[in-house]
Amino acid sequence: MTIEPDTASDHLASRKSSFEQNPSFLKSIGAIIWKDLVSELRSRELLTSMMVFALLVILIFNFALELDASTRKVATAGILWATFVFAGTLGLNRSLALEKDRGCLDSLLLAPVDRSAIYFGKMISNLVFMLIVEGIVLPVYSVLYNTNLFVPGLIGVILLGSIGYVAVGTLLSTMAVQTRTRDVLLPILLFPIIIPILIAAVKASSGILQGMDLVQILPYINLLLVYDVIFIALAFMVFDFIVEE
């Protein structure tokens, strides 16, 4: 057992100074995102599997719920979010498992950058993958069911929901890949924690799709914002504990 001499307050203090002295913080985040995008562009493993998986989930919902026009009216928001959440888990698992398996995570940790830069880099690249998948699911769903899902409000809600989802998801998948049960563990850890995101996102999305007033939707959007802010801040604070050896 290693006993760390530094306390949490020292962590914060050192981090604060690294922000001030280290102008390359944003640069290192950018480098990690770039690395992820390039390697994905070459292998196309992650996006392909996420997309195929997302379409399969929609297919299953189609037959499981018999999506006729009246069911779709109430179920669309739920189906979309269930699809995003499941496909997202797949992506999160893969993205961090790749880092772990090829020893890339250890090298990243050895690099002289702030640990939180690694977190934000991974989080943003996960977010990009998730948004790409969502950007493909939306038009496909629109065509399949002859509706228009390209409503500005809905896209805003999806963005906010995805941010909260990957904020917690990146943290928890970094944890999950370091355990024995890894892939199995991530959904079990992640789903109970992201319930508020799911509730708020589904409620807001279905409100927007059903043409509700902004007054009725606003509490859920506020909830999404609050959740995003709290959990990004929290993940930023505890990420060091997850990767420290």
Add this chain to the structure above:
Amino acid sequence: MKPQPVALKILNVLSLGLFLAALALVFLYAPLEVTMNYVQKIFYFHVANAWVGMLGFVAAAVAGVIYLVKHDLNWDIIEVSAVEISLVFFLVAILAGSIWARPSWGTYWTWEPRLTTAAILELVYIACLLLRQGIDDPDRRARFSAVYTLLGSISVPITFFSIRLFRTIHPVIIGTGSASSQGSFDMSPKMLVTMFFSLGAFSVIFVTLFWHRIRLGQLSQVVDQRKMEE
């Protein structure tokens, strides 16, 4: 193996006594509720169990944070003890609530803020124990589970409020409940005494079990160390 400290022995006896006394108060002292009759009696233990479950949940989160600051494995033992005990108490609270809900609401379960939140809380605890099982290194296990209980302790209250945004039928016995709550009743002074006595009794039982579980954790740590030495 160290013998149980005297205080713990006293707590053992006290827990048993208080539990029996609470049982006696519930069935002999507290008056029958007019509409729900005997069904309402389960309420005293239901509230007490839920209260203790919440207490343990807070204790686990606090112990987790202290561990992250101090890196002392004793706090990890405290944390996992709180998680395990709360898991059981909360399960009892949920089951007792379901038994009460069947005659009062006409259903065992409904997706209502408190019920849903309680269910999610159980899932967070179970996930936490599964997480711990998957890690061998005690230091890493302690860090991960501390971080996870911290996440849970912030997410679960938000869950409660997010579901509360729609509406609730769960009766609010203390304070003002919502107009749509079903199965609510006014408590007579005797009922109040019984409820607070149950709360107190279960708190003592919680402390006793907590202590025992912490001792167990310390003993198994000693066993692990001996195994390593061999």
